Amino acid sequence: MTMENGTPAEEADVKKSIGPRPRTPIRDQQRLDPSEREAIIAREAVSFFAEHGFEGQTRELAKRLRITQPLLYRYFPSKEALIERVYQEVFVGRWKPSWEKLIADRSVPLKTRLTQFYREYAEVILTYEWIRLFMFAGLKDLGLNARYLKMLRERAFERVIEEIRFEYRRPSTREVPTTVIEIEMVWGLHAAIFYLGVRQFIYSMPLEADVSSIIDAKVTTFLGGIRSVLPAKL
Amino acid sequence: MTMENGTPAEEADVKKSIGPRPRTPIRDQQRLDPSEREAIIAREAVSFFAEHGFEGQTRELAKRLRITQPLLYRYFPSKEALIERVYQEVFVGRWKPSWEKLIADRSVPLKTRLTQFYREYAEVILTYEWIRLFMFAGLKDLGLNARYLKMLRERAFERVIEEIRFEYRRPSTREVPTTVIEIEMVWGLHAAIFYLGVRQFIYSMPLEADVSSIIDAKVTTFLGGIRSVLPAKL
DNA sequence: CTATATATTTATCAATCGATAAATAATCGT
DNA sequence: ACGATTATTTATCGATTGATAAATATATAG
Numbered sequence: 197m198t199m200e201n202g203t204p205a206e207e208a209d210v211k212k213s214i215g216p217r218p219r220t221p222i223r224d225q226q227r228l229d230p231s232e233r234e235a236i237i238a239r240e241a242v243s244f245f246a247e248h249g250f251e252g253q254t255r256e257l258a259k260r261l262r263i264t265q266p267l268l269y270r271y272f273p274s275k276e277a278l279i280e281r282v283y284q285e286v287f288v289g290r291w292k293p294s295w296e297k298l299i300a301d302r303s304v305p306l307k308t309r310l311t312q313f314y315r316e317y318a319e320v321i322l323t324y325e326w327i328r329l330f331m332f333a334g335l336k337d338l339g340l341n342a343r344y345l346k347m348l349r350e351r352a353f354e355r356v357i358e359e360i361r362f363e364y365r366r367p368s369t370r371e372v373p374t375t376v377i378e379i380e381m382v383w384g385l386h387a388a389i390f391y392l393g394v395r396q397f398i399y400s401m402p403l404e405a406d407v408s409s410i411i412d413a414k415v416t417t418f419l420g421g422i423r424s425v426l427p428a429k430l
Numbered sequence: 431m432t433m434e435n436g437t438p439a440e441e442a443d444v445k446k447s448i449g450p451r452p453r454t455p456i457r458d459q460q461r462l463d464p465s466e467r468e469a470i471i472a473r474e475a476v477s478f479f480a481e482h483g484f485e486g487q488t489r490e491l492a493k494r495l496r497i498t499q500p501l502l503y504r505y506f507p508s509k510e511a512l513i514e515r516v517y518q519e520v521f522v523g524r525w526k527p528s529w530e531k532l533i534a535d536r537s538v539p540l541k542t543r544l545t546q547f548y549r550e551y552a553e554v555i556l557t558y559e560w561i562r563l564f565m566f567a568g569l570k571d572l573g574l575n576a577r578y579l580k581m582l583r584e585r586a587f588e589r590v591i592e593e594i595r596f597e598y599r600r601p602s603t604r605e606v607p608t609t610v611i612e613i614e615m616v617w618g619l620h621a622a623i624f625y626l627g628v629r630q631f632i633y634s635m636p637l638e639a640d641v642s643s644i645i646d647a648k649v650t651t652f653l654g655g656i657r658s659v660l661p662a663k664l
Numbered sequence: 665c666t667a668t669a670t671a672t673t674t675a676t677c678a679a680t681c682g683a684t685a686a687a688t689a690a691t692c693g694t
Numbered sequence: 695a696c697g698a699t700t701a702t703t704t705a706t707c708g709a710t711t712g713a714t715a716a717a718t719a720t721a722t723a724g
Contacts, residue, residue, distance in 0.1 A: 226689090226690070226701080226702075227689085227690050227691065227700085227701050227702070228701080229701095230700090230701080233701080249485075249569060249570075251483075251485045253680080253681065253682085254681080254682065254683090255680090255681075255682090263702075263703090264702070264703055264704080265681095265682085265683090266683080266684075266685095266702085266703075266704085266705095267701080267702060267703075269682085269683065269684080270700095270701075270702080274682080274683080275681095275682065275683090328569065331565060331569060331632070332569060334628075334632040334633055335483060335562065335565060335566060335569075335632060336483075338633075338634045341632070341633045341634075342633065342634060342635075345633060345635065376638045376639075377638075380638055380639070383629075384622070387621070387622065387625040387628075387629075388618070388621065388622070390625070391621040391624070391625055394568075394621075395617075395621075398565070398568040398569060398575070399568055399572075399575045399576065399579060400572045400575075400576060401576070401579065404610045404611075404614055405610075405614070460671080460672075460719085460720070461670085461671050461672070461719085461720050461721065462671080463671095464670090464671080467671080487710080487711065487712085488711080488712065488713090489710090489711080489712090497672075497673090498672070498673055498674080499712085499713090500672085500673075500674085500675095500713080500714075500715095501671080501672055501673075503712085503713065503714080504670095504671075504672080508712080508713080509711095509712065509713090
């Protein structure tokens with residue numbers, strides 16, 4: 197399996213007679229545009245490190261890319277830089293700024309907004325790559341996860357609480373800052389969603405129900421629960 | 431850092447004059463009983479692999495033990511065997527058979543039993559070592575976690591459901607097997623507890639409340655929720 | 665006190681890993 | 695068609711890693 201070239205000696209000399217500009221690459225695409233090659237490497241690195249962790253070997257990654265290992269270093273100065281790129285690709289690149297507007301769009305009923313947000317968010321993070329990379333990162337160094345969760349709180353969760361406050365005619369978080377119990381309940385909901393991914397992609401325990409239904413139920417329970425811990429009306 | 435002997439040249443010749451049988455080891459204890467040495471190695475390995483993951487190097491582990499690296503191989507034939515011992519120590523050794531009796535002890539009110547079980551269980555698994563080792567194991571190979579969760583379901587969770595059925599006068603699980611929705615709710619409670627550990631020991635996010643209070647609240651919510659999904663009375 | 669047993673260390677191997685430099689080959693402009 | 699550019703490969707280095715064998719030191723028996 198590891199020795200295999202993987203290229204059946206079949207298509208090597210089929211089309212080689214004339215040169216009718218065979219734009220479609222017959223064999224492995226060679227000599228790609230640097231930007232294209234870099235993108236391919238980054239994409240495969242996401243998949244690779246999600247599977248093997250950051251201790252995965254550059255040689256094995258190169259093999260999956262059908263390139264040689266030193267070529268990686270033409271596009272990324274070090275393995276660490278490649279990993280940093282993976283972080284960017286997954287944890288930054290997959291965040292949708294539209295979520296921040298969605299949560300605060302008061303032309304839409306609150307529960308609809310939250311359900312939609314958590315559904316879309318779940319669709320992004322409940323993937324093999326996202327969940328495992330996040331866990332690998334957390335076990336390796338503390339910085340990245342803390343940074344991400346801080347961002348998540350600031351961009352999404354604080355807004356969620358602000359909107360719930362508004363819905364139930366409570367003081368804004370600018371007047372009465374988010375309380376511990378409020379943010380704890382938001383973390384709890386996030387935890388429930390995140391754990392769906394851990395079950396699937398770390399424990400290999402398939403989910404019994406579809407994610408959307410689970411999210412809907414969790415959001416409903418959440419809204420019922422957090423209402424009773426909001427600060428008093430003005 | 432790697433060249434350092436680590437032993438400040440300070441205590442080397444302090445006590446060496448006469449030999450009044452210094453039973454208390456002055457320097458590092460040397461030449462321990464094999465059983466004692468093995469236990470010490472296993473204990474430190476738990477802590478070490480929990481911190482660094484299973485890719486942690488045997489030389490670094492040996493340094494923490496103040497022994498040389500080849501000595502590890504006198505007590506464990508391979509690194510893999512040492513890791514297997516760590517598994518046994520933590521995931522098997524810390525399981526308390528008394529829990530199985532506790533859950534089924536009908537001389538005690540159900541809620542009391544469940545609260546006590548989940549409190550004790552949480553006390554065991556919500557440690558730096560348990561949580562991180564379980565996560566490292568899950569990311570590495572799928573076998574161990576699946577085995578553990580299967581054991582958890584058989585020895586504890588099936589009993590929990592059986593007792594809840596009995597409490598509310600529903601058919602036994604021997605007559606009406608555990609339903610998907612029932613076991614899902616039990617997993618959900620377990621997930622909530624487990625995530626407390628992930629937050630603390632993987633994300634370094636301290637908990638805002640004490641674990642016991644959280645457990646009590648979760649168990650109460652759980653009992654209220656699962657009641658409505660039990661199979662109908664006979 | 666001496667000899668035997670063995671816990672521990674020293675020395676070292678072979679494989680692996682990230683990384684670099686030089687050689688090669690494919691593409692493009694002229 | 696040809697030379698220049700550069701994407702890619704080949705070859706290799708130095709450090710690290712799990713593991714083994716031989717040497718050493720410590721405890722115990724007789």
